[in-house]
Amino acid sequence: MADPGLSTTLTRPGEPRATPADAPAARPYLEFRNLTKVYATDDGPVRALDQISLAQRQGEFLSILGPSGCGKSTLMMIAAGLLPASNGLVVVRGQRVVAPRTDIGIIFQSPVLLEWRTALGNIMLQAEARHLDRRGAERRARELLTAVGLAGFEGKYPDELSGGMRQRVSLCRALIHNPPQLLMDEPFGALDALTRDQLVLDLQRLWNETRMTVLFITHSVAEAVFLSDRVIVMTPRPGRIDRVIDIDLPRPRTLAMRESPEFNGYNRQILDLLLARGVLREC
Amino acid sequence: MTGTTGPHLETSYDAPLSIEEVEAQVQDRRVRRRSRARISAVIYPVMTVVGTLVAWEFATRAFGIPAYLLPAPSQIAVSLAENAALILKHGWVTTIEIVLGFLLSIVVGVPLALAIFMWPAFSRSVLPLLVSSQAMPKVAVAPLFLVWFGFGLLPKVLIAFLIAFFPIVIGTAVGLASIEQEKIHLARSMGLGTAATFFKIRLPSALPSVFGGLKISITLAVVGAVVGEFVGGDAGLGYLLMVANGNIDTPLLFAGLVALTVQGVVLFFLVELVERLAIPRQTAAVVAGLA
Numbered sequence: 001m002a003d004p005g006l007s008t009t010l011t012r013p014g015e016p017r018a019t020p021a022d023a024p025a026a027r028p029y030l031e032f033r034n035l036t037k038v039y040a041t042d043d044g045p046v047r048a049l050d051q052i053s054l055a056q057r058q059g060e061f062l063s064i065l066g067p068s069g070c071g072k073s074t075l076m077m078i079a080a081g082l083l084p085a086s087n088g089l090v091v092v093r094g095q096r097v098v099a100p101r102t103d104i105g106i107i108f109q110s111p112v113l114l115e116w117r118t119a120l121g122n123i124m125l126q127a128e129a130r131h132l133d134r135r136g137a138e139r140r141a142r143e144l145l146t147a148v149g150l151a152g153f154e155g156k157y158p159d160e161l162s163g164g165m166r167q168r169v170s171l172c173r174a175l176i177h178n179p180p181q182l183l184m185d186e187p188f189g190a191l192d193a194l195t196r197d198q199l200v201l202d203l204q205r206l207w208n209e210t211r212m213t214v215l216f217i218t219h220s221v222a223e224a225v226f227l228s229d230r231v232i233v234m235t236p237r238p239g240r241i242d243r244v245i246d247i248d249l250p251r252p253r254t255l256a257m258r259e260s261p262e263f264n265g266y267n268r269q270i271l272d273l274l275l276a277r278g279v280l281r282e283c
Numbered sequence: 284m285t286g287t288t289g290p291h292l293e294t295s296y297d298a299p300l301s302i303e304e305v306e307a308q309v310q311d312r313r314v315r316r317r318s319r320a321r322i323s324a325v326i327y328p329v330m331t332v333v334g335t336l337v338a339w340e341f342a343t344r345a346f347g348i349p350a351y352l353l354p355a356p357s358q359i360a361v362s363l364a365e366n367a368a369l370i371l372k373h374g375w376v377t378t379i380e381i382v383l384g385f386l387l388s389i390v391v392g393v394p395l396a397l398a399i400f401m402w403p404a405f406s407r408s409v410l411p412l413l414v415s416s417q418a419m420p421k422v423a424v425a426p427l428f429l430v431w432f433g434f435g436l437l438p439k440v441l442i443a444f445l446i447a448f449f450p451i452v453i454g455t456a457v458g459l460a461s462i463e464q465e466k467i468h469l470a471r472s473m474g475l476g477t478a479a480t481f482f483k484i485r486l487p488s489a490l491p492s493v494f495g496g497l498k499i500s501i502t503l504a505v506v507g508a509v510v511g512e513f514v515g516g517d518a519g520l521g522y523l524l525m526v527a528n529g530n531i532d533t534p535l536l537f538a539g540l541v542a543l544t545v546q547g548v549v550l551f552f553l554v555e556l557v558e559r560l561a562i563p564r565q566t567a568a569v570v571a572g573l574a
Contacts, residue, residue, distance in 0.1 A: 077468075080468070080472055082468050082471060082472070100468075100471035100472055100474075101472065102472060102473065102474035104472055105472075106468070106469060106472045108465045108468075108469075110463075110465065112463065112465040112466055112469050114466070114484065114487070114488075115564055115565060116487055116562065116564050116565065125473070125483070126473055128483075129470070129473035129474055129475040129479065129483075130473065130474060157564055159564065
């Protein structure tokens, strides 16, 4: 099949819940099978992704790392069912994705908040869309805001919040419905270094509590190593899987661990790869 | 202060102050600057207007300009007072025409924009027609409307509508189209349906642009109504202007112009008031951007 066609409704992943009977190791949560994406443009076809095959375990924190333009964001959009692949399949818990997935929380590089809604109102949009019990959802929203250090900011509007605060609200919105999977597209790319560190720590804590299956798109080597169970390094365009690196560091990881030889070993390994591919150059 | 050029920094150093003292000083300065700014925001325009009027009054008297050419402000004021009842009566007629034309523009313009936005085929077939209808001088259509719809209220309302609806169509269509794609992606991942996405996300996002169109539209509706009255009618401020012109009653002509101006400004601010009430956050952001 050349184009699976997202508009046709075959089966829908729906909102699968983690069940103990479902052996997580046996069946991956998310799978890409020979995923290829080519964009047709006036200057001819542009190859974005070339034959990506990948399986993500349930509860795994998986990072996709690569230079700008390697198709990382395209991959996330396809994984979310928001963009059709040109060839290949996305499979979630054994079912082919043919429509936008709703079993996910999604976070973009920009917070994508509605300007006319308060922080709490923006988070509650998710609850309204899913017809969650209003009172319970509001309590959970407040808990999440507290968890990311935004207690007391429920009534603030996006234009009254800093960039980091807005992205935190966006994180809460992606988590309020306890999604089995979190998709994050360079979520901290636009933030300053300290805010980034804090949000990475917050994210690790939240992941540790929920053990969601996280697909994390980034171009930060340190961020990928710090957070992930596995890092997928992509080649520059067209995006192919260059190397899969298992990050075998104890959890929870601490900031001090970033200075450890093991951590730096992983960093080095990825940097060497990027140097070899010409993504980075040393004079 | 030696050797410095350009504006001086607002700073002083006589003795080291505690942070609390500096705090009080800085806050105090801010309060004073604010109140000065607020006063000047009123005083400056008022002074400009009064100054212009005084110069005008003085010039007409000093050079002996006859009233039928250029009446002095005092003569216009007298004419306004003497003809107050007349102006109010005709002003009311014009107001009805403007408001009806404006409402018709909304009722037709917004759904039209929705259709243009939702169905590309419709957009392709209708948009060229729409654009050429705007390129056509609408004043020239006024006599035709007179033939078709007579001398009453209807042709004026229709001319006002014809002139005023286009900015609403454009404002609404642009507002709907210029939404961040991520917002739509987000809605889809939440499982929000098409209708819910429209009312919860698309429409509110488009409102600032819609109101931009509405504000242009209301000022154009005034033009449309007056043009309609010029061409044929027996009531309204446009008609009053024609009569005053025929009688070479230039002070009344000016009085009518003043009335039309006031009317236009009031209607504009009414639309803006509705905007502020409907989308307080976005309006505040725009105002902050202009300031």
